[in-house]
Amino acid sequence: MRVFMIFLIAAIGTYLIRISGIVLLGGKRDLPPRVRRSLNLIAPAAMAAIIANSLLLDGAAWREFGAWHIAAAVAVGVALWKRSMGWTLLAGVVVFAGLLLAGL
């Protein structure tokens, strides 16, 4: 029930964010450049923070080097090379599965 409440409040807050520009701007005004620049940086900063936290840490401890790091490095390489979400996911899953099967 606690987790349900967390998702419910996050859902309401997210909906308010989604309608913010549509309701407040109405297509007539534009965002200040400074605000626009900051909003553009939310996705890379937030996602990088989650990647670092889930990949390199395990709770408050460092994650032991192994399949996670290697498969993630391959995925980053493929992402930079192919610039494609699909290929990155596929490469990461295949390499990670291979490493687990190899006993890493």
Added chain:
Amino acid sequence: MTPPPSPPTPSARRTLWGIGPQQWRDFWAGTKDIAPLMPGSAAFGLAFGALIRSAGIEGWVGNFAALSVVAGASQIAIVEQVRVGAPAVIAIITALVINARFALYSAALAPVYSAFPWRWRLGLAHLMTDQAAAVSVLRADDWPSPVRRRWFILGVSLPFVAVWVMGTAAGVALGPVIPDTWQIGFIVPLMFIAVMVPSLRTWPALTAALVAVAVVLIAKDLPYGLNVLTGALTGIAIGSFVPDSEEPGIIPEAAEEES
């Protein structure tokens, strides 16, 4: 007193659920435009559903989240926060910080939606995703008629969310049969690498990402997963001071992700 039934006209016979054939065609045009991105949506939903169960959260809560939040990155962040025992308020704030990017899409879509009735604007807003917003903004000028445009955008947005919801339901159903040795948790960094790294094209974005990583690691002993929030906010703050050589697009390169 009942009015005589109107004679069936050719167009009336072809309507489905009271929606005319032209509307269905415009809807379908939108669906075709976003179709290449749908496998990613389904896979993301599948991962979220499976993750929900491995974190010990009830399946129906996962399905509710997919329908109500409709933002995978923030939902996975909430699962992570719940898993490490963070207070609810931290989990919610982290999710809302991640979803603050929708304010940008909302501003970009405001002129696209401006001729729509309010119930359409408020309904389409709930179906707003990174991918659908990008496609809608890019293609809106091809649809000058507001009526045809709104059906086009509904066709872009609704099936994409439907695939996401169905993927989540499948993941929730399959979650319990996935063995621990598969280490399904790896999907969290992998998914975000797949979404974020291909769109790192500007110096401010790269700076924001690298600063965020550094701060998350330096602040790793902060309680309740606060290092994630601190890292993200510091990255945004420092990145916004980095001069950009080229003007960033209205929407990040989400539309090109699967190209």
